[in-house]
């Protein structure tokens with residue numbers, strides 16, 4: 001059985017999901033259909049990925065009952081502010097072909113325009129009250145952003161989706177999430193970002209510690225990393241466009257890591273993030289218009 005997690009508002013979600021960042025729009029429906037056929041029931045997309053339509057297409061083609069699915073999408077920073085974010089919800093639901101989003105997320109804090117961020121969050125709270133979303137969350141919020149949000153918010157976010165993989169474990173931020181009852185959902189959970197962006201000399205997929213543990217269990221490095229997340233209570237949303245890897249990343253419930261193995265993976269942390277520093281995300285640098293259709 002694949003594990004589920006109960007969010008702080010009682011909603012239950014699958015712990016393991018499927019991500020589509022950098023999946024080209026024309027390849028998205030097929031990747032998501034493959035994932036749904038494989039058994040994934042949690043799909044993570046975002047307005048800024050430009051592929052919500054493909055996700056919706058795959059959901060409709062799959063025949064999986066809507067109530068069995070957990071669909072997440074994210075508001076991009078150009079659409080922050082109360083009215084703008086309500087409108088962003090309409091854009092995303094139109095593209096996805098869904099009435100209700102299971103988890104609607106603020107993609108980034110905007111530290112230099114935090115009023116717009118909190119305005120956007122108030123829109124999420126309104127959508128929750130109106131039953132248009134089942135849970136609300138944030139992404140890439142550091143402890144200070146969370147504290148500033150919680151000073152003004154009525155609803156504690158259910159989820160903070162952040163970069164977590166063996167080379168960037170973010171233990172301080174994970175503790176801050178936990179202290180507030182916020183679930184940590186790991187993006188780049190198998191260290192994809194270290195492979196496609198950063199250090200070419202070091203990859204989680206060939207790391208000797210991870211590969212050594214994988215060999216002990218007759219599993220792959222990716223499977224070991226996903227197991228590490230699940231056993232530590234996190235949600236994880238690996239991405240692939242390859243059917244073999246989509247299946248591999250889902251095949252993670254038939255083995256168990258022992259405490260020493262979990263600790264050895266924790267010990268690989270470099271303290272160096274692969275993604276942008278959330279403190280430095282501004283509209284000036286990261287603006288991207290989200291089309292109506």
Ligand code: NDP
Pocket residue numbers: 018019020021022044045107139140161162186187188189190191192193195196205222223237238239240241242245246248249275
């Ligand atoms: P992942 O850690 O999921 O790694 C994905 C990369 O690894 C891809 O290049 C993929 O290539 C490759 N890969 C996938 N499975 C395997 C495998 N079993 N063995 C070897 N290589 C593999 O990184 P992502 O950055 O994609 O993160 C996952 C998801 O998290 C995203 O899709 C998105 O939904 C979310 N995300 C959110 C962010 C945020 O700011 N909130 C930022 C970044 C990601 P291939 O497709 O060719 O298999």
